[in-house]
Amino acid sequence: MPEKESPLPLLEQETGAEVKPQRGWVVVVYNDDHHTFIYVIMVFCAILQVSAEDANRLATTIHTKGEAVVAGPMSKYEAVEISQKIASFGPDPFSMKPTTNIGLKTSIKEA
Numbered sequence: 001m002p003e004k005e006s007p008l009p010l011l012e013q014e015t016g017a018e019v020k021p022q023r024g025w026v027v028v029v030y031n032d033d034h035h036t037f038i039y040v041i042m043v044f045c046a047i048l049q050v051s052a053e054d055a056n057r058l059a060t061t062i063h064t065k066g067e068a069v070v071a072g073p074m075s076k077y078e079a080v081e082i083s084q085k086i087a088s089f090g091p092d093p094f095s096m097k098p099t100t101n102i103g104l105k106t107s108i109k110e111a
Helices: 010-015 037-048 052-065 076-087
Strands: 025-030 067-074 106-110
Touching: 025 052, 025 076, 037 052, 037 067, 037 076, 052 067, 067 076, 076 106
Parallel strands: none
Antiparallel strands: 025 067, 025 106
């Protein structure tokens, strides 16, 4: 009969030390008065590669709760990269407010 693999990480087996899994980082987007729903949906579809339906759900959560986790958990490098892409997507061409170069407000947080 073949020997079963142990579910414990090798380090824990050898040292007896508890190995905690990495939790990763998430990308958070915040509500603002500068961007339209259609723009936010467009950004999420382009950057996060989600469906328009999923992007609409995220945009609605941001609008009603003030913020939402839109990606992750992932490595810190990946979270920073996605956060920067979302924030620098460009001005909202659908907004009736004066043209600005303000991107969506984002941050990364440890999950």
